[in-house]
Amino acid sequence: MIKKIVLILLLLGFGKLHAQELNARVTLLAPQVSNISKPTLDALQKTIRDFLNNNKFSNESYKPQERIDCSFVITINSWDGGSGYMAEAQIQSSRPVFNSSYNSTLLNMSDKNFDFSFNDGATIDFSDQNYISNISALLTYYAYTIIGMDKDSFSKMAGTPFYKKAQNIINLAQASGNTGWRAADGLRNRFWFNENVLNPIFAELRNFIYSYHLSGLDQLTDNDKGLMQIVAALPALQQMDKQKLGSIFPNVYFAAKAEEVTNVLSKLNGQERMKAYNMLAEIDPANIGKYEGLKKN
Known part of the structure; x- marks a missing residue:
């Protein structure tokens, strides 16, 4: 009986491990930042990758082969020697084409205001109801956007619930003072991308x-x-x-x-x-x- 219980728990754990939506590759670069060490960069890279791949952003279960391929290339432009990072990011996602080995790009977006604070050795916590930190909000916003784009490619307007989740992240993050969350921060930012995908003008x-x-x-x-x-x-x-x-x-x-x-x-x-x-x-x-x-x- 004990063996059966252990087996069930292991199977449940295995199922949960493979229930997440994203299969994210994360690359952190700092070519112009001389005061940041490689171990620090590697640890931060792993923390971001774990956040994207280990959190659940929906109530749906994805099989391993169904997880959405995406990549985050984050270039750190400056570091204050403590917790402050000024960065930009290139976010891409793709979906497989049926009956082929080809993956078709869905999203290829540049974010010039990917700034955040992070203390060495810390974790990035996830919440879709509260603003915790800018790095958490950034990653969560893009996770929902990636899932929304993927859903739209398989069923008409199926990404709407995820774009609305991303919109909620925007609303929570606007009071933080970080750039990219508000309409006034420019015309090519997170706010306007989300506004566009939810705007009936772009339904076609x-x-x-x-x-x-x-x-x-x-x-x-x-x-x-x-x-x-x-x-x-x-x-x-x-x-x-x-x-x-x-x-x-x-x-x-x-x-x-x-x-x-x-x-x-x-x-x-x-x-x-x-x-x-x-x-x-x-x-x-x-x-x-x-x-x-x-x-x-």
């Missing part, structure tokens, strides 16, 4: 993310139907407010996807490629140079 872009991935990329290995589904989804994006195309959400998304979209749609015939090019040039003029490949034979 979120629906495109679903159509592009689930109805498009995931079908490419079987037939050409996936290609035509992607082309069919493009006209809806033309209905977006042209004045909003420079906003952070479409800007970040298309910057991450333009090259991939060009490579995928290059399989179309000449007439369909030009049709796709004309639509993409109107929808995303910032990356028109990347779409030029669609005009080639």
Whole structure:
């Protein structure tokens, strides 16, 4: 009987270990900071990685192969010798394409205000109801955003509950005085990215993310139907407010996807490629140079 109880506890522990949502790789760099030691950097890197990979950010259980691949490259620009770090970060996430070994990028976002305080040897505590520290808020915000983007790629608007969780983190963090949490902190920050993904103005872009991935990329290995589904989804994006195309959400998304979209749609015939090019040039003029490949034979 005791052996059975121990076995059950072990199985429960194993299940919990693999229930988390993220499979995060974390890299900490400090190329211009001479007063920070490698052991200190390595310890902080591990603490951040453990926070992202060991906390549960939803009530859903993920199998090991279902965890979302993501990466955080954090560059420390200065350190006060104590607990204060001035940093920036590049956050990326991807999802697998069905029946292939290819992973498609969903998020590739640069955060120039990734500043935080952290005492050597401490842990980073998690809470979605209280502001604990800026490093906790930053990591939690991006965890919810990554999960939201992933959900949107599998089911229409399914990321909304996670974007709202990220919005709550923003509200909690605004009183901290740290940069990036408020509308007044600039147009390309955490506040505005979250505002965009929850704004009905960008609903067509979120629906495109679903159509592009689930109805498009995931079908490419079987037939050409996936290609035509992607082309069919493009006209809806033309209905977006042209004045909003420079906003952070479409800007970040298309910057991450333009090259991939060009490579995928290059399989179309000449007439369909030009049709796709004309639509993409109107929808995303910032990356028109990347779409030029669609005009080639």
